[in-house]
Amino acid sequence: xxxxxxxxxxxxxxxxxxxxxxxxxxxxxxxxxxxxxxxxxxxxxxxxxxxxxxxxxxxxxxxxxxxxxxxxxxxxxxxxxxxxxxxxxxxxxxxxxxxxxxxxxxxxxxxxxxxxxxxxxxxxxxxxxxxxxxxxxxxxxxxxxxxxxxxxxxxxxxxxxxxxxxxxxxxxxxxxxxxxxxxxxxxxxxxxxxxxxxxxxxxxxxxxxxxxxxxxxxxxxxxxxxxxxxxxxxxxxxxxxxxxxxxxxxxxxxxxxxxxxxxxxxxxxxxxxxxxxxxxxxxxxxxxxxxxxxxxxxxxxxxxxxxxxxxxxxxxxxxxxxxxxxxxxxxxxxxxxxxxxxxxxxxxxxxxxxxxxxxxxxxxxxxxxxxxxxxxxxxxxxxxxxxxxxxxxxxxxxxxxxxxxxxxxxxxxxxxxxxxxxxxxxxxxx
Numbered sequence: 001x002x003x004x005x006x007x008x009x010x011x012x013x014x015x016x017x018x019x020x021x022x023x024x025x026x027x028x029x030x031x032x033x034x035x036x037x038x039x040x041x042x043x044x045x046x047x048x049x050x051x052x053x054x055x056x057x058x059x060x061x062x063x064x065x066x067x068x069x070x071x072x073x074x075x076x077x078x079x080x081x082x083x084x085x086x087x088x089x090x091x092x093x094x095x096x097x098x099x100x101x102x103x104x105x106x107x108x109x110x111x112x113x114x115x116x117x118x119x120x121x122x123x124x125x126x127x128x129x130x131x132x133x134x135x136x137x138x139x140x141x142x143x144x145x146x147x148x149x150x151x152x153x154x155x156x157x158x159x160x161x162x163x164x165x166x167x168x169x170x171x172x173x174x175x176x177x178x179x180x181x182x183x184x185x186x187x188x189x190x191x192x193x194x195x196x197x198x199x200x201x202x203x204x205x206x207x208x209x210x211x212x213x214x215x216x217x218x219x220x221x222x223x224x225x226x227x228x229x230x231x232x233x234x235x236x237x238x239x240x241x242x243x244x245x246x247x248x249x250x251x252x253x254x255x256x257x258x259x260x261x262x263x264x265x266x267x268x269x270x271x272x273x274x275x276x277x278x279x280x281x282x283x284x285x286x287x288x289x290x291x292x293x294x295x296x297x298x299x300x301x302x303x304x305x306x307x308x309x310x311x312x313x314x315x316x317x318x319x320x321x322x323x324x325x326x327x328x329x330x331x332x333x334x335x336x337x338x339x340x341x342x343x344x345x346x347x348x349x350x351x352x353x354x355x356x357x358x359x360x361x362x363x364x365x366x367x368x369x370x371x372x373x374x375x376x377x378x379x380x381x382x383x384x385x386x387x388x389x390x391x392x393x394x395x396x397x398x399x400x401x402x403x404x405x406x407x408x409x410x411x412x413x414x415x416x417x418x419x420x421x422x423x424x425x426x427x428x429x430x
Contacts (some may be wrong), residue, residue: 009275013146019134020143022192023127028150030090030185031430039162039255041241041364042248043171044109054106059241060168065117067354073122074129074350082126082346083195087186089123096120101175121357125394128349132337141287141334145277148330153270163259221400222339223425224393225288225332228295231390232328233359234366235298235383239265239321242367243305246376251311261278261314265322271325275428279330287331287338288401292394294328297321299387305380323324 010102044055067088076085096116103112116221127147135143148364165173239262246254263412280290301320307313340348 013274014144016140016143017136018133019193020146021129022189023130023134024146024150026185027127028154029148029181031190039166039171039174039244042244042255043174045245047107047171048104050106051369052372056365058106058109058113059364060361061114062117063113063357063359063364066112066121066360067357069118070125070353071123071350071356072118074346074348074353076122076127077129077346079348080170081195082129083193085122085126086270087190089119089121089126090182090186090189093120093123094179094186097125097175097182098178100123101172121353124353125349127347128333128337128353129346133334140337141281141330142274142277144333144337145274145330149270149274153266161259163254163256166255169301180242219339221404222336224400225291225335225392225397226352228291228390228397229332229352229355230362230388230396231393232295232298232324232332232361233300233356234363235295235302235387235390236321236325236328237360237363238302238367238379238383241364242371242376242379245371246305248316250308250376252313253311253314261318264315265318265325267321268322269326273330276326277330284400286398287335288394288398289296290327290331291335292391292398294324294331295387295390295394297324297327299384299391300324302380302387303384306377306384310366 005090041055041059044050045052050058073085075091093116096112096119100112103109128144131143131147132140162174162177165177244258247258254260278286297320301317301324302315304317304320336348336352366382367379370382390393
C-alpha cells in the first residue's frame, strides 16, 4: 500500500525536460541559502535597533526595488533573452549580499536594499519565461509547481539553518551564505544549461505579435486578477515582516523556533503541493477559482492570530497559510502566463511579479504602521478583512473569465497553442 502511494506520488514528477530539472536544482540551492529575508525585520529591529517606522521604510524600499527589478527583468527578457538576465542577476546580487552586511545606517540601508532588490528581482520574470520556454505547454503548471517545490524544500531547511547561524555566528553569517549560494546556483546553471540561439520571426508574424502588444493594458480580467494577487501577497508577506516579531513579543519564541515554524510550512508544501496541482489538472478545475480559495484561507489564517492566549494557534495558523499558499501561488503563475501573447511572456510576467513586489511594499508598510500605532491584534483584523476583499475580487475574475469563454470561446487564452518548446526551435527574438 505504501509502495503504491509512493509510486503514485513519484508519477507526478515525470515528463520534465533536463533544463527544468537543472533549473529546479539551482532554485533549491539558491532558496536554501536565502536566509536574510525571513530574518530581515528581526535583524533591523533587534541587531541594528531601528524603530518600527524605520523598519517599515527599509522594507518599503525593499519592495520598491523589487518592483523596479521585476519590470526591468521582464522588459530585458523580451529584448535580450532570459538567460543573460538570470546569470547577471544572481551573480551580481550574490556579490552585493557580501557588501550589505557592512551597511549599518538608516539612509544607506534604504539605498542599498533598493539597489540589491533591483538586481536580484530581475531574476524572477526571467525565470518564469525560462520555465515557459523549457517546459512543454501541457506540463507548464506542473513545471512551475516543481520549481516552487524546490523553493519550499530550500525554505524548509533555510530558516532553521539560518536560526542556528544567527545563534552561532550572528546575523553577518547570513549575508555570507546568501551571497555564496547565489553565485553557486547561477554557476551551475551557466555550466549545465547553454543559451539557445534566437530565431528571427517572419515579418508577418512579427507584425501580428506587435498588434497584440497592447493587449496587456486592455486585459481587464488580468488586471483584476493582479489586484487579487496583490492582496494574497500582502497577507503572505506578513510571515516575513510582522509575524516573526509577534512570535517573540507575544509568545517568547527564539529565532530557531520561528525558523522551525517556517520549516513546517516548507515540508507541507513539499509533500502536498504537487499532488494537489496534479489533481486539479486531472479534474480540469478552474485555476482562478482555486486561487480565490487560497485567498480565503489566507484570510482565515490571519484571523486566527486574534487568538493570542495559546501558542499552539501559531501551528494551526501555519496550516491554513500553507494550504492557502498551495492553492494561490502555482495557479496564479500559470494563469498569468496563459494570458500572454507569444513573444511577450516577459512583459506579462514582469507585471505579474511586480504585483507581488507591490504587495511586499504594502505588506511591510501597512503592517508595521498598524502595529506601531494600534497593536498586533488590529493588524490581524485589518489583514483578515483585506483577505475577504481579495476573495471577492477573485470570484469576480472567475465570473469575467467564464463570460469571456461563453462570448468568445475562440479567443480565450489558456495554454497558447503556438507556444514553442525549445526542441522545436528555441527562443524567438522580436
